[in-house]
Amino acid sequence: MATTRDSTPPSGDRRVRRTHAALASALIQLVEEQDLSRISIADVAERAGVSRSTFYDHYRDVHELAETACTAMIDALIGSLPAPGPDSADPAPEATQSLEAFFTSLAQHAGLYRALLGPQGSARLVDHIRRRLATAVHDRIYQAASGGDLPERAGSPPDTPHDVPAVFTAGALIGVAADWLQRGCPRPPAEMATLTWPLLSALYHVDAVTLT
Numbered sequence: 001m002a003t004t005r006d007s008t009p010p011s012g013d014r015r016v017r018r019t020h021a022a023l024a025s026a027l028i029q030l031v032e033e034q035d036l037s038r039i040s041i042a043d044v045a046e047r048a049g050v051s052r053s054t055f056y057d058h059y060r061d062v063h064e065l066a067e068t069a070c071t072a073m074i075d076a077l078i079g080s081l082p083a084p085g086p087d088s089a090d091p092a093p094e095a096t097q098s099l100e101a102f103f104t105s106l107a108q109h110a111g112l113y114r115a116l117l118g119p120q121g122s123a124r125l126v127d128h129i130r131r132r133l134a135t136a137v138h139d140r141i142y143q144a145a146s147g148g149d150l151p152e153r154a155g156s157p158p159d160t161p162h163d164v165p166a167v168f169t170a171g172a173l174i175g176v177a178a179d180w181l182q183r184g185c186p187r188p189p190a191e192m193a194t195l196t197w198p199l200l201s202a203l204y205h206v207d208a209v210t211l212t
Contacts, residue, residue, distance in 0.1 A: 019058060022048040024069035027062065028112055036066060036115035067125045070116050073109065074129055077102050078136050099193035099200070106177055107185045117178040126174065133170030137203075138163045169203040 026047035030039050039062055045055045059065040081098055106113050116122045117129075176196060180187070187195070 016058075019048075019050060019054065020068075022050065023055065023058065023065055024072075027065055027069055028109055031066075031109075031111040031115065036062070036112070037120070063122065066112060066116055067122050070109075070112055070122075070125055071128055073105065074125075075132060077105055078129075078132050081133075081136055081140075095201075096190075096193045096197050099197055100189045103177070103180070103189035103192040103196075106181060107189055110181055110185055113177075114181045117174070118182055129174055130167070130170050133173055134163065134166045137166040137169045141166070165203060169200065172203065173200065 023044060026044050027039070030043055030047060041052055041055050041062055044062060044065065045052045048055075055065075059068070081102060116125050173196070176192075180192060
């Protein structure tokens, strides 16, 4: 009789995920109340309902926790960014909706992103976002040009070919997002999406030309 493989993750893995989620949630709540630089490990541990030693089992300091929490959210957002369309002047609704969701998520956690992407922020996180965005742009253009096939690579951002337009596009989007956050998100996400999409689509087109 064939046996079925138990796909349930070990209880230890579930505990680790719960602890990570609790610490990230606690930090996000605290950042809405005070500057990241003023938040201590004790603050986060108390809010998450764990001990300081438990915190140190997973992270070196509050900044590493912030980078990890922000990176996970950014990775999910980047994965949903729009692909190039046939007509940059007339974007498909899903294109601006994806960008609106991107800016909406940034605004929802503006305190965290502002602290990490601002002048006193995390260079490691900015570099991660830049590389991930450049990879996403390159992949979308490659996929459009090849009829739906993604490029083969090991899966990490450094394996992306040196694609100058993709890197430029990534830097531009990071700059727009960081400036918007530092100004206190003065325009609503929908307006930011409407303003950003034509610029992003034009850069997509430049990158597509370099791949043909």
